[in-house]
Amino acid sequence: MNLDKLMKTPKGYLLAILIGLTLVASLRPQDHIGLLNAGIAVITALAIDGIVAKLYKNKKKFSDGGMITALIIANVLSNTTPWYIIVATTAVALLSKHIIKSGRKPIFNPAAFGLLFAIYIFSTGQSWWGSLALLPTWLILIMIVPGIFISIKVNKFPQVASFLGMYFVLMLIMAVFHLGLPYDTPADALRIPFVNSAIYLAFFMLTDPPTTPSTYPKQIVFGSLVAIVGSIIFANYGGLAYLLIGLLAGNLVNFTFMRARQKKMSEVVIEH
Template sequence: MPKEYQLESMPATASLSQWLKNNFQYIPPAFITLILLVGQFTFGILDSYMTLVAAIATAMIAEIILARIVLGTWKNLASAYITGISVGILIRSNVVWPYIVTSLLSILSKYVFRYKDRHLWNPSNFGVSWMLALYSVHVAGLSIQWGSNLAAMSVIWILGLLIVNRAKRLHVTVTYVISFSILAYVRCLITGDAFLAELSPLTGPMYQLFIFFMITDPPTSVSTRKGRIIVAVLVAIVEFVLRLNNLIYAPFFALFLVGPVAKFFDLRSIALRNRKREKPGVGPGSVA
């Protein structure tokens, strides 16, 4: 059978599956853009398109320059785009410079804070956390919810779950959501607030970005499935404690504290295992 005929007779689903496999790095940027569009046209979550453009442009330019200087290579800009658009969505300010600084801090963290040639922090988590902690006079975090728009929330969640499943990180999202839900019930017992009020942050764009992009970030996740599940539970527990102390940006701070420590020890344990594997054994006839 001619090769051309074989290609033409290939099922459309197979062609689509192969295309997604070969171009998956572009799916998360498309998805986060969808989150932005749904949020903007439904609730107007952006203060200004100029600040969004400033955040994205800064992230992409910084990625190009730093990758060339530090690594001597040209990087795919999909990750930088996700970082920039995340910054543009997640922080609020009436001036432009915090968006530029946050994006710059986020990308710098990939090239400055490294261990075993890997960066430890999720970039946007690093930048957003620092700005919310140190410049709260000029910067606030996104707090708007999707409200009662169940259709918008359902589309985002369905697509998000499909994407993290394709990235082999569905167990991270599910573990975190279950942990958050259980601890939300515990919080309502402690504080006396309604359970749905404690649970409602999960419906907001801030948490959707956190659940689908930050805590599941493959480059900064630990190497084992069991380890990733443990990290997700620990992040939820630290967030629980921070929320009890009235820190409204608790998820960002929790991941900021837990994620890099877990990644450091994961990389260290991998290095130690590799060293033991490469170390020659002492046997008969060898010099001890």
């Protein structure tokens, strides 16, 4: 696929948006190095997907999906992360895409898988700097407007809305009933810079078509489930990994239901 064609697809739009967000976020002097980190992640992704494509003799050598995963990883990892950790995280993310799959579809969101792996195995910090968390407040619109656009383009708006709606409702409930930790409170979660992470995840990670359901009712269940699991983790452990855990839990449930449906359908075919 050439660049012109790519840029007319939802993947192309998402890639352009993520590149734009990375550039804007790196305007902050302390985050200049983020561009270098993003470059390292992208090169790693292209190299790994290129090798896999060669091994499987795929015609498609240029990995737009790999670039998207790499940019998300670079946007979430702390800018102080050493280059070899960025390489390793990107490698884990992409290998999860190629290894942990059902048919041709990956089971887990590759970026979320790599990032959670990095947090627990490499003990990396995550800053979600690509969500423009440390820039002036009004710049959040640079993330929200393209985010709404992409969620409509990939037909995942109900999923995004149900996730954000459920997440905000649960934070309100936590605040009303004084649930959760004395630190990492709902007041934190609903404010910049922390709310940026949830919005970034909702628009750019939750909308990944291969790892999420397609029909609207299932999208609503999926989005709500991610928010519920994430909020429970947040209430008990705080931190920032709760969003990733929620998403991966949603991916797993989606895969389980998909598998059960396929099994049922194959049984019906055999009976006939």
